[in-house]
Amino acid sequence: MTEYVFPHPQELEDPQIHPPKKKRGFRGVLASVLAVLAKFKAVLMAGTMFLSIALYAWAWGWPFAVGFVLLIFIHEMGHAFALRRRGIQASIPIFVPFVGAFIAMKEMPKNVALEAETAFAGPLLGTLAALIPWQIAETTKSPFWMSLAYTGFAINLFNLLPILPLDGGRISAAISPKIWLIGIIGVVILLFYSFNPILILIIILSLPRTIEAFRGVTDLDYYNISPGARTLTFVGYFGLALFLTLMMVLTYHPVHIG
Secondary structure, X not given: OOOOXXXXXXXXXXXXXXXXXXXXXXXHHHHHHHHHHHHHHHHHHHHHHHHHHHHHHHHHOHHHHHHXXXXXXXXXXXXXXXXXXXXXXXXXXXXXXXXXXXXXXXXXXXXXXXXXXXXXXXXXXXXXXXHHHHHHHHHHOOHHXXXXXXXXXXXXXXXOOOOOOOHHHHHHOOOOHHHHHHHHHHHHHHHHHXXXXXXXXXXXXXXXXXXXXXXXXXXXXXXXXXXXXXXXXHHHHHHHHHHHHHHHHHHOOOOOOO
16 A cells, blocks of 8 residues: 655745756756757668668668668677777767778777777677578578578678778787788788779778888787787687688578579
8 A cells, every 4th residue: 555645735835845947057958969969870870771771772672681781780789789898989880881881989998909809799799690591591491591691791701801990900900910911912812803992992091000010110008918818819700700701601602682
């Protein structure tokens, strides 16, 4: 049984008991502005997401476009969860049609091990997501689901290339920043097989940091991590890359998906 106690009418007018509502000051206005911006960020993410779906649908059809963008979204949310877990501020996922998506960190991690951890979370969660259409394909023998699974494994393996600004560049830096040179060579080889302006842009963006690594002008404290963390990064990085390569071989099924 709940007992209700009603106030005396005079108490309703007593400012000490029920003080009048204060006018909204600067903090109140600022909170309102931030709330509007938060909604705008959500609209921006959804807008770029749906724009990507529409453009991919033009090339591959709506079902594949939706599945493809969802796989990218899950990949990016892996980064978002890891960054939030480590208390690192970052932007919402922003989609760029025919490029992918990105999350911009608003502050740098304390060391390269934390950077590698947050970078690794994207391909890891993205790989787990790609296992879903693969399992559906194994059950239904559907070429559509197999193609979607293959694409999911492919985009995560591509992101593991040891070159900045890809995830693999941030992960491999915990092993040795000089590995970035191997990534540049790998992207150059890819250019000979399939010319893509995005690959050229990746090379241009990676060159300054790669040159700094070989000149020895990088922040040594930032890259100074324990041997155990370096070994764990090595095993996780190459283990996931090997697994994704195997899954691409298993799911390769050339079909028309449009």
